[in-house]
Amino acid sequence: xxxxxxxxxxxxxxxxxxxxxxxxxxxxxxxxxxxxxxxxxxxxxxxxxxxxxxxxxxxxxxxxxxxxxxxxxxxxxxxxxxxxxxxxxxxxxxxxxxxxxxxxxxxxxxxxxxxxxxxxxxxxxxxxxxxxxxxxxxxxxxxxxxxxxxxxxxxxxxxxxxxxxxxxxxxxxxxxxxxxxxxxxxxxxxxxxxxxxxxxxxxxxxxxxxxxxxxxxxxxxxxxxxxxxxxxxxxxxxxxxxxxxxxxxxxxxxxxxxxxxxxxxxxxxxxxxxxxxxxxxxxxxxxxxxxxxxxxxxxxxxxxxxxxxxxxxxxxxxxxxxxxxxxxxxxxxxxxxxxxxxxxxxxxxxxxxxxxxxxxxxxxxxxxxxxxxxxxxxxxxxxxxxxxxxxxxxxxxxxxxxxxxxxxxxxxxxxxxxxx
Numbered sequence: 067x068x069x070x071x072x073x074x075x076x077x078x079x080x081x082x083x084x085x086x087x088x089x090x091x092x093x094x095x096x097x098x099x100x101x102x103x104x105x106x107x108x109x110x111x112x113x114x115x116x117x118x119x120x121x122x123x124x125x126x127x128x129x130x131x132x133x134x135x136x137x138x139x140x141x142x143x144x145x146x147x148x149x150x151x152x153x154x155x156x157x158x159x160x161x162x163x164x165x166x167x168x169x170x171x172x173x174x175x176x177x178x179x180x181x182x183x184x185x186x187x188x189x190x191x192x193x194x195x196x197x198x199x200x201x202x203x204x205x206x207x208x209x210x211x212x213x214x215x216x217x218x219x220x221x222x223x224x225x226x227x228x229x230x231x232x233x234x235x236x237x238x239x240x241x242x243x244x245x246x247x248x249x250x251x252x253x254x255x256x257x258x259x260x261x262x263x264x265x266x267x268x269x270x271x272x273x274x275x276x277x278x279x280x281x282x283x284x285x286x287x288x289x290x291x292x293x294x295x296x297x298x299x300x301x302x303x304x305x306x307x308x309x310x311x312x313x314x315x316x317x318x319x320x321x322x323x324x325x326x327x328x329x330x331x332x333x334x335x336x337x338x339x340x341x342x343x344x345x346x347x348x349x350x351x352x353x354x355x356x357x358x359x360x361x362x363x364x365x366x367x368x369x370x371x372x373x374x375x376x377x378x379x380x381x382x383x384x385x386x387x388x389x390x391x392x393x394x395x396x397x398x399x400x401x402x403x404x405x406x407x408x409x410x411x412x413x414x415x416x417x418x419x420x421x422x423x424x425x426x427x428x429x430x431x432x433x434x435x436x437x438x439x440x441x442x443x444x445x446x447x448x449x450x451x452x453x454x455x456x457x458x459x460x461x462x463x464x465x466x467x468x469x470x471x472x473x474x475x476x477x478x479x480x481x482x483x484x485x486x
Contacts, residue, residue, distance in 0.1 A: 152456045153475070154233050155256040159277060160480055162255060165262050166281060166427050171252060171271035172289030173421040175307045181417075182206040182408045183310035185301045186225065188213035189319030191388030192329035195400040196221045199316075205408035207310060207417075209252075211297045212240040213332050214317055219244060220331040226250065226414045227269075229304065230257050231297040239333050241265070250418050252304065255288055267422055271300075276451030277435065284431035296366045302373055305380075312381035314403045319389030320367040321349060321359040349390040352397055357390055367391055383407065436480055439473050452476055 113134075120127055184199065184206050186192070192214065200223055202208065210218055210225040212232070218225055227250040228241060238261035245251065251265035255272055262268060272278040272288030281288055292303040298318060305313045317329060325341035328334050344358045349367075351357040367390055374382045374394035382395035385403040398406075438448035453469050454461055456476065460468030 151233055152458055155273075155275070156277075156452070156456050156476070157479060158233050158256040158258060160432070161259045162257075162262055163429075163432060164427060165268065165270065166255070166286040166431075167425045168268040168270050169422045169424060170287055170289050171269045171291060171304070172287070173423065174269065174304070174418070175289070176309050177417055177421055178207055178414075179309035180311045181309070181412055181414070182312055182314065183305050183308075184208050184314045184316065184404070185298070185305060185318070186210045186214045186218060187298050187301075187315070187317035187319075188217055188329045188332050189317045189321075189386065189389055190323040190326035190329055191319050191386045192217055192317030194387050195316060195385070196223070196329070198400045198404060199223050202404055202408060203414075204411055205404075206314075206412055207308075207414040209301055209304070211301055212237060213297075213328065215240055216244060216333065217329045217331040219246075224249065226418060227252050229297060229301050230254065230261055231293045231300050233257055235260065236333075237261075238264070248415070250422070254291070254293065254300070267418075269422070276448070276455045277431070279451065280431055280435060280448055284428075284434070285425070286427075286431070294366070294369045295362065299366060299369055299373075302370060306373070306377050311379065312383055312403075312407050314383045314385050314400070314407060315391070315395065316385045316387075316400050318370075318384065318386045318391060320363045320370075321351065321357045321388075321390045323351065323357055323388040325358065350392065351388065351390050352384070352386075352392055359390060364390070370394060381407075432480060436477065439477050439480075442473075449473065 115127065182205070184202065186196075186199070186208065188211065196217060199208070199218070200221065203224065203226065207227075208223075208225040210228045212228055212230045215225070215228050224246055228245065229252040230237065230241065231254045233254075233256045235258045238258035241251065242260050242264045245264045247266050249265075250267045250269060251262070252269045252271070253262060253265075255270045270288060271291045272281075273293055274290040278288050278290070291300045291307075293300040302313075322341065322344060325339075327339045341358065345360055347359050347361055347364065348356040349359050349364060370391060371394040374380075383403045384391050384395040384397050385400035387399055434446075435448055435452070438444045438446055439452060442449065453472055457469055457472035459465075460472060
């Protein structure tokens with residue numbers, strides 16, 4: 067590349083912002099470090115191979131192709147989720163508008179600098195070591211993902227906070243009726259209404275989707291957490307942004323360890339799980355044994371690895387004692403991880419309480435949205451943002467009939483909610 071620059075210094079391609087040139091050791095990491103955020107869902111991608119380079123660097127080329135396929139797979143999965151959940155998300159956000167005065171998760175950022183944090187998930191391996199968490203609440207910030215709340219409570223362990231992202235009513239059942247009053251709920255603003263009602267103290271966050279820009283304009287900022295298909299990814303993003311260090315993971319299998327889907331005492335316990343119906347995807351676990359998993363779980367695992375490798379300041383410890391997370395974190399038993407990383411008393415609840423500030427809610431934002439949905443000529447951008455959320459497929463296909471039907475649905479929903 068340097069030779070080309072020297073030989074053709076006046077070529078405008080070197081300064082054209084549409085081109086990005088990568089050379090040397092960074093080539094093999096290009097797609098892993100540079101997600102295709104600039105690409106649109108309908109973009110056509112041209113892949114060009116120079117025969118001489120293929121012959122000289124065949125292995126590198128294959129690595130690049132595999133990484134590129136992973137990026138495309140991940141974007142396709144996110145787009146499918148968008149198609150499936152856009153309307154549910156908006157319906158929940160409207161139903162939850164009265165909670166917009168709750169604290170914003172951004173108020174926690176940087177407030178747990180070098181505080182040890184344990185993220186508890188409900189993978190099958192949690193049954194092996196959950197007892198090690200008894201009494202640790204005073205020595206770390208103990209955060210449970212929603213599915214892990216009931217297993218922790220059953221073991222006599224009360225986390226400082228529970229984090230949620232899934233908008234379905236089924237997912238809300240992980241916390242409804244069991245969330246202790248002293249536990250903070252850290253929830254995406256589009257979770258099911260019953261989940262927010264179950265908590266007495268809440269921090270809300272956004273996904274960077276509409277109506278975040280509208281709410282920000284009217285005084286309800288919603289800081290984004292990176293929820294990449296799984297609530298565990300939101301927990302990891304939160305850990306990084308609040309400054310926690312080290313970050314200890316447990317119950318984070320990313321696989322069906324021992325042919326089981328969850329730890330005991332989740333809402334799925336006793337429903338039966340048939341390993342014969344698994345799709346046949348396997349990955350090596352921490353003991354180098356083949357373990358059943360799925361493409362989605364592998365994708366979530368890969369996200370964790372990329373994120374942890376990018377956070378050089380933070381020490382990550384995988385104390386799951388099972389599962390397929392073999393890179394990006396030290397592997398220790400949970401007992402050893404807690405003994406070496408949590409030596410002094412931590413007042414996590416005090417920190418959470420000091421950041422918990424609420425404000426008054428008015429309906430001005432929803433009044434504005436009603437006007438925008440009813441007026442296609444309105445230039446504020448809210449109608450376009452709404453349609454991109456709830457009618458993404460129609461937007462991509464330029465289906466005008468579908469777009470008008472979606473706008474009518476939004477107006478009817480807001481009217482039925484009696485929030486206007």
